[in-house]
Amino acid sequence: MSITISNARVINPKTxxxxxxxxxxxxxxxxxxxxxxxxxxxxxxxxxxGLIASAGLVDLNVALCEPGYTRKGTIATETLAAxxxxxxxxxxxPNTKPVADTTAVIDLILERARESAHAKxxxxxxxxxxxxxxxxxxxxxxxxxxxxxxTNGLAPIESNxxxxxxxxxxxxxxxxxxxxxxxxxxxxxxxxxxGAIASFLGLAGIPETAETIALTRNLLLAEQxxxxxxxxxxxxxxxxxxxxxxxxxxxxxxADVALYQLILTDEALSDFSSLYYVQPPLRTQKDRDALRExxxxxxxxxxxxxxxxxxxxxxxxxxxxxxxGMSSVEILLPLAxxxxxxxxxxxxxxxxxxxxxxxxxxxxxxxxxxxxKVADIVLFDINSSTIVGDNWYSKGSNCPFMGHCLxxxxxxxLVDGRxxxxxx
Amino acid sequence: MLxxxxxxxxxSQGQLRHFLSLDGLSKELLTEIxxxxxxxxxxxxxxxxKVPLLRGKTVCxxxxxxxxxxxxxxxxxxxxxxxxxxxxNVSTSSTSKGETLTDTLRNLxxxxxxxxxxxxxxxxxxxxxxxxVSPHVAVINGGDGRHAHPTQGMLDMLTIRRHKGDYSDLSVxxxxxxxxxxxxxxxxxxxxxxxxxxxxxxxxxxxxxxxLTDQYKVKAFTNMDEGIKDVDVVIMxxxxxxxxxxxxxxxxxxxxxxxxxxxxxxxMAAPNAIVMHPGPINRGVEIESSVADCEQSVILNQVTYGIxxxxxxxxxxxxxxxxxxxxxxxxxx
Numbered sequence: 149m150s151i152t153i154s155n156a157r158v159i160n161p162k163t164x165x166x167x168x169x170x171x172x173x174x175x176x177x178x179x180x181x182x183x184x185x186x187x188x189x190x191x192x193x194x195x196x197x198g199l200i201a202s203a204g205l206v207d208l209n210v211a212l213c214e215p216g217y218t219r220k221g222t223i224a225t226e227t228l229a230a231x232x233x234x235x236x237x238x239x240x241x242p243n244t245k246p247v248a249d250t251t252a253v254i255d256l257i258l259e260r261a262r263e264s265a266h267a268k269x270x271x272x273x274x275x276x277x278x279x280x281x282x283x284x285x286x287x288x289x290x291x292x293x294x295x296x297x298x299t300n301g302l303a304p305i306e307s308n309x310x311x312x313x314x315x316x317x318x319x320x321x322x323x324x325x326x327x328x329x330x331x332x333x334x335x336x337x338x339x340x341x342x343g344a345i346a347s348f349l350g351l352a353g354i355p356e357t358a359e360t361i362a363l364t365r366n367l368l369l370a371e372q373x374x375x376x377x378x379x380x381x382x383x384x385x386x387x388x389x390x391x392x393x394x395x396x397x398x399x400x401x402x403a404d405v406a407l408y409q410l411i412l413t414d415e416a417l418s419d420f421s422s423l424y425y426v427q428p429p430l431r432t433q434k435d436r437d438a439l440r441e442x443x444x445x446x447x448x449x450x451x452x453x454x455x456x457x458x459x460x461x462x463x464x465x466x467x468x469x470x471x472x473g474m475s476s477v478e479i480l481l482p483l484a485x486x487x488x489x490x491x492x493x494x495x496x497x498x499x500x501x502x503x504x505x506x507x508x509x510x511x512x513x514x515x516x517x518x519x520x521k522v523a524d525i526v527l528f529d530i531n532s533s534t535i536v537g538d539n540w541y542s543k544g545s546n547c548p549f550m551g552h553c554l555x556x557x558x559x560x561x562l563v564d565g566r567x568x569x570x571x572x
Numbered sequence: 573m574l575x576x577x578x579x580x581x582x583x584s585q586g587q588l589r590h591f592l593s594l595d596g597l598s599k600e601l602l603t604e605i606x607x608x609x610x611x612x613x614x615x616x617x618x619x620x621x622k623v624p625l626l627r628g629k630t631v632c633x634x635x636x637x638x639x640x641x642x643x644x645x646x647x648x649x650x651x652x653x654x655x656x657x658x659x660x661n662v663s664t665s666s667t668s669k670g671e672t673l674t675d676t677l678r679n680l681x682x683x684x685x686x687x688x689x690x691x692x693x694x695x696x697x698x699x700x701x702x703x704x705v706s707p708h709v710a711v712i713n714g715g716d717g718r719h720a721h722p723t724q725g726m727l728d729m730l731t732i733r734r735h736k737g738d739y740s741d742l743s744v745x746x747x748x749x750x751x752x753x754x755x756x757x758x759x760x761x762x763x764x765x766x767x768x769x770x771x772x773x774x775x776x777x778x779x780x781x782x783x784l785t786d787q788y789k790v791k792a793f794t795n796m797d798e799g800i801k802d803v804d805v806v807i808m809x810x811x812x813x814x815x816x817x818x819x820x821x822x823x824x825x826x827x828x829x830x831x832x833x834x835x836x837x838x839x840m841a842a843p844n845a846i847v848m849h850p851g852p853i854n855r856g857v858e859i860e861s862s863v864a865d866c867e868q869s870v871i872l873n874q875v876t877y878g879i880x881x882x883x884x885x886x887x888x889x890x891x892x893x894x895x896x897x898x899x900x901x902x903x904x905x
Contacts (some may be wrong), residue, residue, distance in 0.1 A: 296651075344783025349758060350695035350719030353782065454667030464674055464704075466694035466716075 149191055150174040151565060156481035156527060159302065160517040161202060161500040171201060172289035173523040176564035181519055186470075196527050199559050202499050203517040204236025204524035206506040208326075208404050208452040209380060210477050212269070214368040215256055215459055216245025221457040221543040223257065226477065227266035229542035231561040231569035233453070234481035236267055236524035237507070237514045242274040243301050249274035249285040251293040258294050266568045268524070270296040270512060272326060275314050281305035284314050297378065298511050299326035302427060308334070308365065309457060315373035324376040324510060329363035329387070330354070330428055339468045341383075341414045341429045349417060354429055360386045367401070368393050378509050379403040381430045385438030392447045402509035404450035405439050408474055408485055408548075410492075412436075416548070422463045422470035423548035426454075440492055443501055448454060450506035451484060451498075457544020458537075475544030481526065482534040482554035489555045495530075532557040539572070587757050587892035590711040591885050593720040594761040608879065608884035610815075615652055617878060625887045626655035632685035633659040634676075635714070635831060638690040641851055642714050642724070645875065646689045650880035658685070670849055673697075674704055681706055685900055687890060688712070689692050695754075697720035708897055710889040718752050722884055725758025727878040729766060731870055734806055735846050736878070739763065743770040743842070747792075747831060748809035748858050751779045754820045755850045756809055760788045769867065770784055775831060776797035778820040796831045803841045806850045808833050809856045824857045834860045838868065846870045 151422065153171040160166075165181075172188055179185055210230055213221035226287065230238050242248035248257065254271050261269035273295035277283045281304055285553040290298070299316060305311040318325050340346045340442040341351025363379065367390065371381075372378035379391055382405050394401045408426065413433045416424040424430060442448040456473025463470045476483070484502060487493045493501070507515030514524055534557045537550040561569040575614075579833045581590040581597075588601065615621055631650040637641055643659060648659045654849065660901030662676060680688065687710045690698050695717030702711040715721040736742055744763055750773050757822040763771050773780065780792055800806060811827060821827050847859075847869045855861040864871060 183818050342782050344786040347781035347783045348757070348787040350754060352718075353783075377769070422698045461672060464672065466692060466697035466700045468694050468696075468717075469673075 149565060150188065151562070152190035152193045153196045153201060153525070153527065154193055154352055156199050156201035158201045158517065159496055159499055162504045162516050163518050165517075166496060171525065173562070173565040176566070178517065178519055178521055178523050184396040194527070194560060197312060198531065199524055199527045199529050201517065201527050203515050204500045204526045205234045205480055205501040206512060206515045207238040207455070207477060207480060208272060208450055208506045208510065209233045210235070210240055211236040211243070211473070212240045212453040212458065213457060214244065214255070214260060215253065218460045218551050220462070223260040223269065224264035224266070225543045226455070227261065227264050228268065228569070230267045231563070232541050233478045233548065234475055234526040234558045234561060235453075236423065236526065236561060236563045237270060237273050237512060238267055238477070239270045239296060239510065241299065241301055242270055242279065247274050247278050249277050249279070249290070251289050254290060254293040254295060258407045260489060265379060267562070267563060268514065269292070270510070272297045272299050274298065274317075275300045275325060276305060276310070281307070281310060284317055287323055289316055291321065291323055296328045297324040299328065299380070302328050302330055304327060304332040308369065312369050313548060315369055315375045319373045319550035323376060324523050325370065326380050327366045327380045328428070329359050329365070329366050329379045331358045331362040331424055332549065334358035334361065339429070340417055341431045343414060343432060345414045345417055349420065351417070353495060356384045356386060356431070359384050359428060360390065362495060363387050370399060371399055377382060377401055378380060380452070381406055381428055382439060382448065384408055384440070385435045388438045388442040388447055390546065391494040393440070403442070403448045404506065404509065405443060405448050406454035408454070408476060408478060410436065410440050410443065410451070410487060411483070420467045421548065422465070422467050422545055423474065425470055425472045426474060427472040437522045440532070444493060444497070445554040449501065449509050452506065453480045453502045456548045457542050459543075460545065473546065475542045475547045478542050479534065479536055479547070479549060481528055481558055482556045483549065485530065485556040486554060488536060492544070513565065524564055525562045526558060527560040528556050528558045530556045580699065581702045583892045583896035585895060588885070588888045589892040589896055591889050592698045592702055592711065592713045592767065594640065594700050594722045594725050595720075595766065599765050602726070602762060605701060605726055605884050605888065606733060607731050608888060609880040612880040612883040613877070615883070616876065621652050622654055623652065624654045626650065626653035626890060628641065628688040629655045629890060630684060630688045631655045631657050631689065631886065632680050632682065632683070633657065633689045633714070634662055634698070635660065635757070636662045636690070637715070639715070640690055641875070646714060646882050648887055649879050652879070653883055653887055654901070655886070658683070672861065673701070677701060677705055681709060684892075685709060686767055687886065689714045691715045693717055703792070708893060709762050710893045712885060712889060715754055718754055719757065721754040721758050721891065723878070723882050724755050726764040726885070727874055727881040728755070728807065728850070729762045729771045729875045730881055731848060731874050733871055736804055739766045739768040742768055742773065742805060743803040744768055744805040744807065745772040745774055745803040746807045747774040747796065747799070747833065749779045749808070749811050750775050750784070752812055753809050755766050757862055759807060760790055764789050772799050772803065776821070795898050796837065797840060800837060800840050806833060806841055806845055806847050808859050810850065810852065811854060813854070814858075814900065828857055830859060832858055835863055835866070838863055844868065848874060850874070
C-alpha cells in the first residue's frame with residue numbers, strides 16, 4: 149500500500165526536523181517528505197491536519213505473557229494495546245513459561261508476532277538458563293534466532309563469578325546485556341520502598357541499597373567484561389548518579405526508566421491499592437525528581453512502559469499477596485505527554501526518549517522518521533485527550549490510571565507503512 | 573507525613589462502620605469508644621453477663637492467622653452482646669485448598685453474616701476485605717500483618733486511662749520489636765490522637781522501622797535506660813522469636829540484657845509506673861518474671877478491658893452500619 153500523510157507537523161528529533169509537511173510511504177518505507185516523488189500516487193491519503201507525526205514509539209519492556217501466561221495477555225492483545233499507545237516496536241522480557249532461553253521459544257514468539265503484526269517484537273533472551281543464575285543460556289543461538297539483548301530480569305545471579313563469565317561471553321560476540329538491578333538478599337521479602345510510608349503501613353520494605361549495591365556490582369563487572377550494557381528500570385536518585393558517573397568515565401552505558409516511576413511515588417500506596425504494587429517499587433519524591441532530571445539531561449536515554457498485564461484475580465488479594473506490575477503500554481504516549489504538560493520536557497526531547505533513545509540503546513533499526521527509513525509512524529493529537537479505559541485493548545486491566553484524562557490522543561499508528569491502529 | 577481520613581471506615585454521619593485502623597479517627601471517636609467500653613466493663617461483673625445489643629446478628633470471626641487470646645476475647649465480646657458467633661480458622665481450611673480470599677468471603681456472606689472480625693498475616697488485608705464485602709457487612713480488624721491491631725490499641729488506651737487518667741501529662745514508652753508490631757503502630761497513633769505528648773519507642777536499630785519519626789510523633793531511643801527514664805507507662809512488646817533468625821538480633825540473652833524489663837530498670841521509670849504487655853509474654857526474654865507479676869503490672873487487666881473494648885467496637889460498628897443502611901433506604905424511597 150502507498151500512503152500519503154498530508155499536512156502533519158512532522159517531528160523527528162534525530163534530524164532536528166519539526167515542520168508541517170507531507171510524508172509519502174511506499175513499500176513499507178518513507179520515500180519522501182514534502183513534495184511527492186514524481187509518478188508517485190498514493191492509494192490512501194491520511195489527512196493529518198492538526199496532528200503530530202513522529203516515529204513510532206520504541207518500548208524496551210513490554211511483557212507479552214506468551215507463552216505460558218495467556219490468561220494475562222497474548223502477543224495479539226498486547227501488541228494491539230501497544231499500537232494504541234503509539235508503540236510500533238517493543239522488546240519483550242524472557243520471563244515467559246517456559247523462560248525464553250531456547251530458540252524454540254523465540255521462534256514461537258516471533259511467529260505469533262508475525263501473525264498478529266500489530267507491532268514489531270524484539271525478544272530479549274534469558275542470560276542464564278531458566279533465569280536461574282547458574283548456567284549460561286545459548287546466547288549466540290538465541291541472538292541468531294532474533295534476540296536483541298539478554299537479561300536475567302529481577303531473577304538473581306548470586307555468584308559474581310557466573311555473572312562475570314556471562315558478561316565476558318556476551319562481550320565476545322558483541323551481545324548486549326540488560327540489567328534490572330536488585331540485590332535479592334537486601335530486598336528480602338520486601339514489596340515496597342523501605343521508608344516512612346512502608347513503616348506506617350506495616351509493609352515490608354526494599355531499601356534503596358538493594359538497587360544501588362546491585363547496580364554498582366553490575367557496572368563494575370560490565371566494565372571489566374567490556375560488554376555493552378543497558379540498565380533498566382532505575383528507581384533511585386543514587387542510581388542516576390552512578391549511571392551518570394559511569395557515562396562520564398566514557399563507559400558505553402545506557403539506561404531506562406519506567407514511565408510510571410516519573411509520575412508516581414510511594415505515597416500512592418496509602419490505600420493499600422495493589423494497582424500500585426510494582427517491582428522494583430515506587431520510591432520517594434526525591435527519587436522521582438532525580439529520575440525526571442536524569443531523563444531531562446539524557447543520562448536516562450529511554451522511557452519504557454514496563455508493561456505487565458495481569459488477570460483480575462492477580463490483583464484481588466491483600467497487597468503483598470498480589471502480583472506486581474501495571475498494564476501501561478496502552479497509554480504510553482498520552483501518559484508521557486504529562487511530562488510535557490508539566491513543563492519537564494519539550495516535545496522533541498520527550499519523543500527522543502521514546503523513539504531514537506531506546507532504539508539506539510539496543511541498536512534497533514527503528515525510531516527514526518526520515519527518508520529511506522521504515523514507515524513506523526504515530527500520528528497523535530495534542531489538542532485532544534484520552535480517557536483511560538475507554539476502548540481498552542490490553543488483557544490486563546491492572547492500570548491505576550483508569551478513568552484519568554490524559555493529554556493527547558493517538559490518532560493512527562503505522563508499522564512498515566501499514567495502518568495497525570486508527571482511533572474511531 | 574502520611575495521614576489520611578479513613579473514609580472507608582466511617583459512614584456518612586461520621587460514625588464507625590468498619591474498624592480497620594486508628595489512622596484518621598478523631599479524638600472524639602476514640603474517646604467515645606473508651607467511654608462505651610467503660611460502660612461495658614460492669615457487664616462482665618454481672619451474674620448474667622449479657623446485653624441484647626447484637627441480638628439476631630451474626631458475627632463471624634475469620635482468622636487467617638492463629639490467635640487464641642484475640643479470638644477468644646472477640647468471641648466473648650460478641651456473645652456478651654447476644655450475637656450468634658461463628659469462628660473459622662481459615663488458615664487451616666479453605667485457603668489451604670486454594671480458595672481465594674474473595675471467594676472465602678463470598679461464602680461467608682452467603683451465610684448471612686453481619687460482621688466479620690478478621691485476622692490476617694498480611695498488612696492491608698482488613699482494608700482489602702472491607703472494600704470487597706457487601707456494603708451491609710461490617711469488618712473489624714483483629715490484626716493485619718505489621719499494620720494495625722486497633723482493638724488492642726484501644727484496650728491499651730483504656731488500660732492507661734483507667735490507671736493513669738489524662739494522657740496529656742503522661743510519658744509512655746513502647747519497648748522492643750517495633751518493626752514487626754501492629755500493636756506498636758496502633759498504640760502510637762492512639763496515643764498521639766488522644767493527646768499524649770511524650771511517646772517514646774525503644775529498641776535496637778534493627779527493630780526500629782525506617783522513617784519512624786517522620787510518620788509518628790515519637791522519640792526513638794536505642795538505649796533502654798535513657799528511654800525508660802521517668803515514664804509513667806511501659807508497654808513491652810512480644811519479641812517475635814522467629815524474627816531473630818533473620819539476623820535482627822544476636823540472641824535472646826543479649827536482647828534481654830539490653831532491653832529486657834527488669835526490676836532494676838523499672839525503678840528508673842516514674843514511681844507507680846504501670847507495666848503493660850499485649851501477650852503472650854516471654855518471661856526472661858522481654859520481661860523479668862517478677863516484673864510480669866508485680867503490683868505495677870496491669871497485663872491481666874488488659875485482657876479484661878479487651879473484652880469491653882471489643883464489645884464497644886462491635887456495637888458501635890453495627891450501629892454505624894445500621895444507621896447507614898437506614899439512610900440509604902430513606903434516600904431510595
